[in-house]
Amino acid sequence: MARKKVISTNDFKALSLRLVHQLLEHHDFSADSVLVGLQPRGIYLSEVLAKQLLEVTGLKHVQKAMLDHTFFRDDFRNQQGVLTPNATSMDVLIDDKDIVLVDDVLFTGRSVRSAIDALLKYGRPKSIELLVLIDRRFQRELPIQANYIGKKIDSIDKEKISLEWNKTYTLAQAFIE
Protein backbone atom coordinates (compact mmCIF):
# COMPACT_ATOMS: atom_id res chain seq x y z
CA MET A 1 0.00 0.00 0.00
CA ALA A 2 1.22 3.45 -0.81
CA ARG A 3 2.59 5.67 1.88
CA LYS A 4 0.60 8.83 2.36
CA LYS A 5 1.42 11.88 4.40
CA VAL A 6 -1.40 12.75 6.81
CA ILE A 7 0.31 15.45 8.85
CA SER A 8 3.03 17.70 7.43
CA THR A 9 5.49 19.62 9.57
CA ASN A 10 3.45 22.79 8.96
CA ASP A 11 0.29 20.99 10.05
CA PHE A 12 2.18 19.79 13.11
CA LYS A 13 3.15 23.34 14.12
CA ALA A 14 -0.45 24.51 13.81
CA LEU A 15 -1.88 21.44 15.55
CA SER A 16 0.47 21.56 18.50
CA LEU A 17 -0.17 25.27 19.00
CA ARG A 18 -3.92 24.68 18.93
CA LEU A 19 -3.56 21.85 21.45
CA VAL A 20 -1.61 24.14 23.76
CA HIS A 21 -4.37 26.75 23.64
CA GLN A 22 -7.03 24.12 24.23
CA LEU A 23 -5.08 22.87 27.25
CA LEU A 24 -4.89 26.41 28.62
CA GLU A 25 -8.66 26.77 28.49
CA HIS A 26 -8.99 24.00 31.06
CA HIS A 27 -5.70 23.93 32.93
CA ASP A 28 -3.60 26.18 35.11
CA PHE A 29 -0.04 25.10 34.57
CA SER A 30 1.26 27.53 37.16
CA ALA A 31 -0.47 25.46 39.84
CA ASP A 32 -1.96 22.04 39.69
CA SER A 33 -1.62 20.70 36.16
CA VAL A 34 1.03 18.21 35.09
CA LEU A 35 1.97 16.98 31.61
CA VAL A 36 2.83 13.29 31.59
CA GLY A 37 4.38 11.96 28.37
CA LEU A 38 3.92 8.25 27.71
CA GLN A 39 6.98 6.23 26.78
CA PRO A 40 8.29 5.61 24.25
CA ARG A 41 6.79 8.01 21.71
CA GLY A 42 4.57 10.36 23.68
CA ILE A 43 7.49 11.97 25.50
CA TYR A 44 8.62 14.01 22.48
CA LEU A 45 5.17 15.50 21.93
CA SER A 46 4.97 16.23 25.64
CA GLU A 47 8.29 18.11 25.43
CA VAL A 48 7.10 20.14 22.43
CA LEU A 49 3.89 21.07 24.19
CA ALA A 50 5.73 22.00 27.39
CA LYS A 51 8.04 24.31 25.45
CA GLN A 52 5.16 25.98 23.64
CA LEU A 53 3.25 26.34 26.91
CA LEU A 54 6.18 28.30 28.34
CA GLU A 55 6.25 30.55 25.27
CA VAL A 56 2.51 31.19 25.23
CA THR A 57 2.01 31.74 28.96
CA GLY A 58 5.35 33.33 29.86
CA LEU A 59 5.70 30.89 32.73
CA LYS A 60 9.21 29.86 33.80
CA HIS A 61 8.32 26.26 34.49
CA VAL A 62 5.63 23.69 33.81
CA GLN A 63 5.38 20.47 35.75
CA LYS A 64 6.08 17.49 33.51
CA ALA A 65 6.99 13.85 33.82
CA MET A 66 7.39 10.75 31.71
CA LEU A 67 5.82 7.41 32.38
CA ASP A 68 6.54 3.91 31.14
CA HIS A 69 3.70 1.40 31.32
CA THR A 70 5.40 -1.80 30.10
CA PHE A 71 4.87 -3.65 33.39
CA PHE A 72 1.14 -2.93 33.25
CA ARG A 73 0.43 -4.11 29.71
CA ASP A 74 -1.92 -7.01 29.08
CA ASP A 75 -0.25 -8.22 25.89
CA PHE A 76 3.39 -8.47 26.77
CA ARG A 77 3.67 -12.20 26.35
CA ASN A 78 2.14 -12.39 22.87
CA GLN A 79 4.83 -10.42 21.08
CA GLN A 80 7.78 -11.26 18.90
CA GLY A 81 10.82 -10.71 21.09
CA VAL A 82 10.54 -9.55 24.66
CA LEU A 83 9.21 -6.19 25.73
CA THR A 84 11.61 -4.15 27.77
CA PRO A 85 10.81 -1.04 29.76
CA ASN A 86 11.90 2.54 29.07
CA ALA A 87 12.77 5.09 31.69
CA THR A 88 10.14 6.47 33.99
CA SER A 89 10.77 9.84 35.55
CA MET A 90 7.99 10.91 37.90
CA ASP A 91 9.66 13.62 39.94
CA VAL A 92 6.38 15.35 40.67
CA LEU A 93 3.79 14.59 43.30
CA ILE A 94 0.57 13.73 41.53
CA ASP A 95 -1.78 13.73 44.52
CA ASP A 96 -4.66 16.15 43.87
CA LYS A 97 -3.13 17.28 40.57
CA ASP A 98 -4.81 17.51 37.19
CA ILE A 99 -2.90 15.13 34.96
CA VAL A 100 -2.74 15.32 31.17
CA LEU A 101 -1.46 12.10 29.64
CA VAL A 102 0.25 12.80 26.31
CA ASP A 103 0.70 10.21 23.56
CA ASP A 104 1.26 10.32 19.82
CA VAL A 105 -1.40 7.94 18.50
CA LEU A 106 -4.58 6.64 20.16
CA PHE A 107 -5.43 3.27 18.61
CA THR A 108 -6.97 0.40 20.61
CA GLY A 109 -6.83 2.28 23.91
CA ARG A 110 -4.94 -0.53 25.63
CA SER A 111 -1.76 1.50 26.17
CA VAL A 112 -3.80 4.25 27.80
CA ARG A 113 -5.51 1.73 30.05
CA SER A 114 -2.14 0.40 31.25
CA ALA A 115 -0.75 3.94 31.56
CA ILE A 116 -3.62 4.91 33.87
CA ASP A 117 -2.89 1.84 35.99
CA ALA A 118 0.79 2.72 36.11
CA LEU A 119 0.07 6.35 37.00
CA LEU A 120 -2.19 5.45 39.90
CA LYS A 121 0.73 3.66 41.60
CA TYR A 122 2.17 7.11 42.32
CA GLY A 123 -0.83 8.49 44.14
CA ARG A 124 -4.34 9.79 43.61
CA PRO A 125 -4.61 12.60 41.10
CA LYS A 126 -7.62 14.89 41.07
CA SER A 127 -8.29 14.13 37.42
CA ILE A 128 -6.69 12.44 34.43
CA GLU A 129 -7.20 13.63 30.86
CA LEU A 130 -5.78 12.38 27.61
CA LEU A 131 -4.17 14.33 24.79
CA VAL A 132 -3.19 12.68 21.51
CA LEU A 133 -1.84 14.00 18.24
CA ILE A 134 -3.70 11.42 16.18
CA ASP A 135 -6.94 9.65 17.03
CA ARG A 136 -7.51 6.53 14.91
CA ARG A 137 -11.27 6.55 15.06
CA PHE A 138 -13.37 3.37 15.08
CA GLN A 139 -10.39 1.25 16.22
CA ARG A 140 -11.00 1.25 19.96
CA GLU A 141 -11.11 -2.02 21.92
CA LEU A 142 -11.77 -0.29 25.23
CA PRO A 143 -14.11 2.56 26.20
CA ILE A 144 -11.38 5.20 26.16
CA GLN A 145 -11.54 8.60 24.41
CA ALA A 146 -9.13 11.50 24.23
CA ASN A 147 -10.01 14.92 25.62
CA TYR A 148 -7.72 16.80 23.24
CA ILE A 149 -7.14 15.58 19.71
CA GLY A 150 -4.74 16.92 17.08
CA LYS A 151 -6.30 15.13 14.14
CA LYS A 152 -8.82 12.36 13.67
CA ILE A 153 -7.91 9.77 11.09
CA ASP A 154 -10.07 6.97 9.75
CA SER A 155 -8.04 3.86 9.07
CA ILE A 156 -8.40 0.12 8.88
CA ASP A 157 -6.70 -2.41 11.12
CA LYS A 158 -3.87 -3.33 8.77
CA GLU A 159 -2.85 0.22 8.05
CA LYS A 160 0.05 1.58 10.01
CA ILE A 161 0.35 5.13 11.21
CA SER A 162 3.81 6.32 12.06
CA LEU A 163 5.22 9.57 13.29
CA GLU A 164 8.61 10.74 12.09
CA TRP A 165 10.51 13.26 14.18
CA ASN A 166 13.35 15.52 13.14
CA LYS A 167 16.71 15.07 14.80
CA THR A 168 16.03 17.51 17.63
CA TYR A 169 12.53 16.14 18.27
CA THR A 170 10.88 19.51 17.76
CA LEU A 171 8.93 18.79 14.58
CA ALA A 172 7.10 15.74 13.32
CA GLN A 173 5.17 14.50 10.34
CA ALA A 174 2.81 11.55 10.19
CA PHE A 175 2.34 8.89 7.54
CA ILE A 176 -0.22 6.22 6.87
CA GLU A 177 0.65 3.06 4.95
Next chain:
Amino acid sequence: MSKQQFVHKHLISLEDYSKKDIELIFKTADQFKEVLNRQIKKVPSLRDKTIANVFFENSTRTKLSFELAQKRLSADVINFSASNSSVKKGESLLDTVQNILAMKVDMVVLRHASVSAAKFIAQHTNCAVVNAGSGTNAHPTQGLLDAYSLRDKFSDLKGKKILIVGDILHSRVALSNIRCLKKMGAKVKLCAPYTLVPRSIDELYDVEIETDFNKALKWAEAVNMLRMQLERQNEAYITSTEEYVELYGLKSTHLKMYKDLVVLHPGPINRGIEVEFEVADARQSIILNQVENGVAIRMAILFLISQNI
Protein backbone atom coordinates in the same frame (compact mmCIF):
# COMPACT_ATOMS: atom_id res chain seq x y z
CA MET B 1 8.29 -0.25 26.04
CA SER B 2 10.43 -1.45 23.18
CA LYS B 3 11.03 -4.87 21.66
CA GLN B 4 14.33 -6.70 22.08
CA GLN B 5 15.73 -10.16 21.59
CA PHE B 6 15.97 -12.36 24.66
CA VAL B 7 15.60 -16.06 23.98
CA HIS B 8 16.27 -17.67 27.34
CA LYS B 9 13.69 -19.76 29.14
CA HIS B 10 16.06 -20.67 31.96
CA LEU B 11 18.83 -19.13 33.98
CA ILE B 12 21.13 -22.03 34.83
CA SER B 13 24.54 -20.44 34.51
CA LEU B 14 25.78 -17.13 33.15
CA GLU B 15 27.89 -19.13 30.71
CA ASP B 16 24.74 -19.38 28.55
CA TYR B 17 24.14 -15.61 28.56
CA SER B 18 25.77 -13.10 26.23
CA LYS B 19 26.97 -9.62 27.13
CA LYS B 20 23.89 -8.26 25.38
CA ASP B 21 21.58 -10.43 27.51
CA ILE B 22 23.28 -9.21 30.67
CA GLU B 23 23.02 -5.58 29.56
CA LEU B 24 19.31 -6.09 28.89
CA ILE B 25 18.87 -7.54 32.39
CA PHE B 26 20.67 -4.52 33.88
CA LYS B 27 18.57 -2.08 31.87
CA THR B 28 15.37 -3.80 32.95
CA ALA B 29 16.57 -3.87 36.57
CA ASP B 30 17.09 -0.07 36.42
CA GLN B 31 13.38 0.34 35.83
CA PHE B 32 12.44 -2.14 38.54
CA LYS B 33 14.60 -0.18 40.95
CA GLU B 34 12.45 2.82 40.15
CA VAL B 35 9.32 0.71 40.77
CA LEU B 36 10.70 -0.30 44.18
CA ASN B 37 10.90 3.36 45.16
CA ARG B 38 7.28 4.11 44.31
CA GLN B 39 4.54 4.59 46.83
CA ILE B 40 2.96 1.35 45.60
CA LYS B 41 5.82 -1.03 44.88
CA LYS B 42 3.90 -3.58 42.88
CA VAL B 43 3.31 -4.24 39.19
CA PRO B 44 0.90 -6.79 37.71
CA SER B 45 3.26 -8.29 35.10
CA LEU B 46 3.36 -11.86 36.43
CA ARG B 47 -0.18 -12.04 37.79
CA ASP B 48 -0.88 -15.13 35.65
CA LYS B 49 2.22 -17.05 36.76
CA THR B 50 2.86 -19.40 39.65
CA ILE B 51 6.40 -19.80 40.91
CA ALA B 52 7.77 -22.44 43.27
CA ASN B 53 10.83 -21.67 45.35
CA VAL B 54 12.44 -25.05 45.90
CA PHE B 55 15.31 -24.83 48.36
CA PHE B 56 17.29 -27.92 49.26
CA GLU B 57 19.90 -25.80 51.03
CA ASN B 58 19.62 -23.09 53.64
CA SER B 59 19.24 -19.51 52.53
CA THR B 60 18.02 -16.24 54.00
CA ARG B 61 18.88 -13.45 51.59
CA THR B 62 18.40 -15.25 48.31
CA LYS B 63 15.11 -16.83 49.31
CA LEU B 64 13.65 -13.64 50.76
CA SER B 65 14.91 -11.66 47.81
CA PHE B 66 13.36 -14.04 45.27
CA GLU B 67 10.10 -14.20 47.16
CA LEU B 68 9.86 -10.44 47.45
CA ALA B 69 10.70 -10.04 43.75
CA GLN B 70 7.95 -12.51 42.84
CA LYS B 71 5.41 -10.79 45.06
CA ARG B 72 6.30 -7.35 43.70
CA LEU B 73 5.58 -8.80 40.25
CA SER B 74 2.21 -10.14 41.45
CA ALA B 75 3.10 -13.80 40.86
CA ASP B 76 1.61 -16.54 43.03
CA VAL B 77 4.34 -18.04 45.17
CA ILE B 78 4.74 -21.38 46.88
CA ASN B 79 7.71 -22.20 49.06
CA PHE B 80 9.34 -25.51 49.61
CA SER B 81 12.29 -26.28 51.81
CA ALA B 82 13.78 -29.73 52.02
CA SER B 83 14.20 -29.76 55.76
CA ASN B 84 10.48 -30.22 56.45
CA SER B 85 9.36 -32.17 53.37
CA SER B 86 9.01 -35.62 51.86
CA VAL B 87 12.67 -35.49 50.80
CA LYS B 88 13.28 -36.61 54.36
CA LYS B 89 11.11 -39.66 53.55
CA GLY B 90 13.35 -40.57 50.61
CA GLU B 91 11.73 -38.84 47.61
CA SER B 92 14.09 -38.10 44.71
CA LEU B 93 14.78 -34.61 43.34
CA LEU B 94 12.98 -35.23 40.05
CA ASP B 95 9.94 -36.75 41.78
CA THR B 96 9.74 -33.86 44.18
CA VAL B 97 9.88 -31.30 41.40
CA GLN B 98 7.44 -33.19 39.18
CA ASN B 99 4.95 -33.35 42.01
CA ILE B 100 5.24 -29.62 42.46
CA LEU B 101 4.82 -29.08 38.71
CA ALA B 102 1.70 -31.26 38.68
CA MET B 103 0.12 -28.43 40.66
CA LYS B 104 0.47 -26.27 37.51
CA VAL B 105 3.55 -24.30 38.41
CA ASP B 106 5.15 -22.23 35.62
CA MET B 107 8.57 -21.57 37.05
CA VAL B 108 10.90 -23.17 39.56
CA VAL B 109 13.57 -21.32 41.50
CA LEU B 110 15.94 -24.04 42.63
CA ARG B 111 18.76 -24.22 45.11
CA HIS B 112 20.53 -27.55 45.49
CA ALA B 113 23.84 -28.89 46.74
CA SER B 114 24.46 -30.73 43.48
CA VAL B 115 26.37 -28.89 40.76
CA SER B 116 24.03 -29.90 37.94
CA ALA B 117 20.67 -29.99 39.72
CA ALA B 118 19.23 -26.94 37.96
CA LYS B 119 20.32 -28.16 34.53
CA PHE B 120 18.90 -31.61 35.25
CA ILE B 121 15.48 -30.19 36.13
CA ALA B 122 15.51 -27.92 33.08
CA GLN B 123 16.22 -30.92 30.85
CA HIS B 124 13.67 -33.27 32.38
CA THR B 125 10.69 -30.99 32.88
CA ASN B 126 8.81 -28.38 30.89
CA CYS B 127 8.99 -25.54 33.34
CA ALA B 128 11.33 -22.59 33.39
CA VAL B 129 14.17 -22.96 35.86
CA VAL B 130 16.05 -20.20 37.64
CA ASN B 131 19.13 -21.35 39.46
CA ALA B 132 19.36 -19.90 42.97
CA GLY B 133 22.64 -21.65 43.71
CA SER B 134 23.86 -25.07 42.64
CA GLY B 135 26.66 -26.72 44.59
CA THR B 136 29.98 -24.96 44.22
CA ASN B 137 29.37 -24.16 40.56
CA ALA B 138 26.93 -21.34 39.94
CA HIS B 139 24.86 -18.68 41.67
CA PRO B 140 23.98 -16.57 38.64
CA THR B 141 21.64 -14.05 40.25
CA GLN B 142 24.33 -13.22 42.82
CA GLY B 143 26.87 -12.80 40.02
CA LEU B 144 24.46 -10.47 38.24
CA LEU B 145 23.63 -8.39 41.27
CA ASP B 146 27.28 -8.00 42.26
CA ALA B 147 28.16 -6.81 38.78
CA TYR B 148 25.05 -4.60 38.73
CA SER B 149 26.02 -3.00 42.07
CA LEU B 150 29.50 -2.32 40.70
CA ARG B 151 27.99 -0.83 37.55
CA ASP B 152 25.95 1.49 39.80
CA LYS B 153 29.20 2.66 41.33
CA PHE B 154 31.40 2.80 38.20
CA SER B 155 28.73 3.32 35.49
CA ASP B 156 30.79 1.14 33.12
CA LEU B 157 32.59 -2.06 34.08
CA LYS B 158 34.94 -2.10 31.13
CA GLY B 159 38.56 -2.24 32.28
CA LYS B 160 37.64 -1.95 35.96
CA LYS B 161 39.88 -3.91 38.31
CA ILE B 162 37.89 -6.24 40.53
CA LEU B 163 39.50 -8.39 43.19
CA ILE B 164 37.80 -11.48 44.58
CA VAL B 165 39.20 -12.63 47.90
CA GLY B 166 38.74 -15.75 49.98
CA ASP B 167 37.32 -19.21 49.72
CA ILE B 168 37.16 -19.46 45.94
CA LEU B 169 37.33 -23.25 45.94
CA HIS B 170 33.94 -23.60 47.62
CA SER B 171 32.35 -20.48 46.23
CA ARG B 172 29.68 -20.53 43.54
CA VAL B 173 29.49 -16.78 44.04
CA ALA B 174 33.09 -16.43 42.88
CA LEU B 175 32.52 -18.40 39.68
CA SER B 176 29.33 -16.55 38.77
CA ASN B 177 31.05 -13.26 39.54
CA ILE B 178 33.97 -14.14 37.29
CA ARG B 179 31.69 -15.18 34.41
CA CYS B 180 29.60 -12.03 34.64
CA LEU B 181 32.43 -9.56 35.19
CA LYS B 182 34.57 -11.02 32.40
CA LYS B 183 31.66 -10.78 29.97
CA MET B 184 31.20 -7.13 30.91
CA GLY B 185 34.86 -6.44 30.17
CA ALA B 186 36.18 -6.05 33.72
CA LYS B 187 39.62 -7.27 34.82
CA VAL B 188 39.38 -9.92 37.52
CA LYS B 189 42.04 -11.03 39.97
CA LEU B 190 41.63 -13.73 42.61
CA CYS B 191 43.36 -13.58 45.94
CA ALA B 192 43.52 -16.56 48.30
CA PRO B 193 45.90 -19.15 49.65
CA TYR B 194 46.60 -21.73 46.93
CA THR B 195 44.71 -24.38 48.86
CA LEU B 196 41.50 -22.37 48.37
CA VAL B 197 41.88 -21.79 44.61
CA PRO B 198 40.50 -24.44 42.21
CA ARG B 199 43.05 -25.90 39.83
CA SER B 200 43.31 -24.37 36.32
CA ILE B 201 40.80 -21.63 37.12
CA ASP B 202 43.23 -19.01 35.80
CA GLU B 203 43.38 -20.68 32.39
CA LEU B 204 39.69 -21.56 32.24
CA TYR B 205 38.44 -18.04 32.92
CA ASP B 206 41.46 -15.92 31.99
CA VAL B 207 41.93 -14.48 35.47
CA GLU B 208 45.06 -13.80 37.48
CA ILE B 209 45.85 -15.29 40.86
CA GLU B 210 47.70 -13.37 43.56
CA THR B 211 48.45 -14.84 46.95
CA ASP B 212 49.69 -11.61 48.53
CA PHE B 213 46.62 -9.75 49.77
CA ASN B 214 48.41 -6.41 50.23
CA LYS B 215 49.79 -6.44 46.68
CA ALA B 216 46.40 -7.37 45.29
CA LEU B 217 44.66 -4.58 47.20
CA LYS B 218 47.04 -2.02 45.75
CA TRP B 219 45.89 -3.10 42.28
CA ALA B 220 42.16 -3.26 42.94
CA GLU B 221 39.38 -0.70 42.46
CA ALA B 222 36.79 -2.92 44.10
CA VAL B 223 37.07 -5.97 46.31
CA ASN B 224 34.54 -8.74 46.80
CA MET B 225 35.19 -10.44 50.14
CA LEU B 226 33.80 -13.96 49.97
CA ARG B 227 32.42 -15.69 52.99
CA MET B 228 34.64 -18.29 54.62
CA GLN B 229 32.44 -21.35 54.05
CA LEU B 230 32.99 -23.00 57.39
CA GLU B 231 30.28 -25.62 56.66
CA ARG B 232 32.15 -26.87 53.58
CA GLN B 233 35.55 -27.17 55.26
CA ASN B 234 35.78 -30.91 55.72
CA GLU B 235 39.53 -30.93 55.29
CA ALA B 236 42.11 -28.48 56.53
CA TYR B 237 42.54 -25.89 53.79
CA ILE B 238 43.92 -23.23 56.07
CA THR B 239 46.25 -23.61 59.00
CA SER B 240 44.05 -21.66 61.37
CA THR B 241 41.28 -19.10 61.20
CA GLU B 242 43.47 -16.62 63.06
CA GLU B 243 46.22 -16.91 60.47
CA TYR B 244 43.70 -16.49 57.64
CA VAL B 245 42.26 -13.37 59.26
CA GLU B 246 45.78 -11.97 59.67
CA LEU B 247 46.72 -12.62 56.03
CA TYR B 248 43.44 -12.19 54.11
CA GLY B 249 41.05 -10.27 56.35
CA LEU B 250 40.03 -6.79 55.19
CA LYS B 251 40.75 -4.34 57.99
CA SER B 252 39.93 -0.68 58.64
CA THR B 253 43.60 0.14 58.19
CA HIS B 254 43.26 -1.04 54.57
CA LEU B 255 40.28 1.23 54.00
CA LYS B 256 42.22 4.18 55.40
CA MET B 257 45.00 3.43 52.92
CA TYR B 258 42.73 2.91 49.90
CA LYS B 259 40.03 5.53 50.30
CA ASP B 260 38.27 4.87 46.97
CA LEU B 261 38.17 1.10 47.28
CA VAL B 262 34.64 -0.32 46.91
CA VAL B 263 33.85 -3.21 49.25
CA LEU B 264 31.36 -5.96 48.41
CA HIS B 265 30.32 -9.05 50.33
CA PRO B 266 27.76 -11.60 49.16
CA GLY B 267 26.64 -12.29 52.73
CA PRO B 268 26.15 -13.72 55.24
CA ILE B 269 29.09 -11.88 56.79
CA ASN B 270 31.37 -13.53 59.31
CA ARG B 271 32.32 -10.29 61.02
CA GLY B 272 35.81 -10.64 62.39
CA ILE B 273 36.87 -13.23 59.80
CA GLU B 274 36.84 -12.07 56.17
CA VAL B 275 36.14 -8.47 57.13
CA GLU B 276 37.01 -6.72 60.37
CA PHE B 277 34.00 -5.82 62.48
CA GLU B 278 33.66 -2.16 61.41
CA VAL B 279 34.54 -2.66 57.75
CA ALA B 280 31.06 -3.89 56.81
CA ASP B 281 29.59 -0.56 57.96
CA ALA B 282 32.28 1.62 56.40
CA ARG B 283 31.56 4.35 53.85
CA GLN B 284 33.18 2.28 51.09
CA SER B 285 30.96 -0.72 51.73
CA ILE B 286 28.09 -1.31 49.28
CA ILE B 287 26.94 -4.52 50.98
CA LEU B 288 23.43 -3.26 51.70
CA ASN B 289 23.14 -1.80 48.18
CA GLN B 290 23.83 -5.33 46.95
CA VAL B 291 20.85 -6.60 48.90
CA GLU B 292 18.60 -3.83 47.57
CA ASN B 293 19.78 -4.42 44.01
CA GLY B 294 19.19 -8.15 44.45
CA VAL B 295 15.44 -7.67 44.41
CA ALA B 296 15.53 -5.51 41.27
CA ILE B 297 17.84 -7.94 39.43
CA ARG B 298 15.64 -10.92 40.31
CA MET B 299 12.54 -9.04 39.20
CA ALA B 300 14.25 -8.33 35.88
CA ILE B 301 15.21 -11.98 35.36
CA LEU B 302 11.75 -13.28 36.23
CA PHE B 303 10.09 -10.61 34.05
CA LEU B 304 12.25 -11.39 31.00
CA ILE B 305 12.08 -15.18 31.33
CA SER B 306 8.32 -15.12 31.92
CA GLN B 307 7.86 -13.64 28.45
CA ASN B 308 9.35 -16.79 26.92
CA ILE B 309 7.14 -19.35 28.67
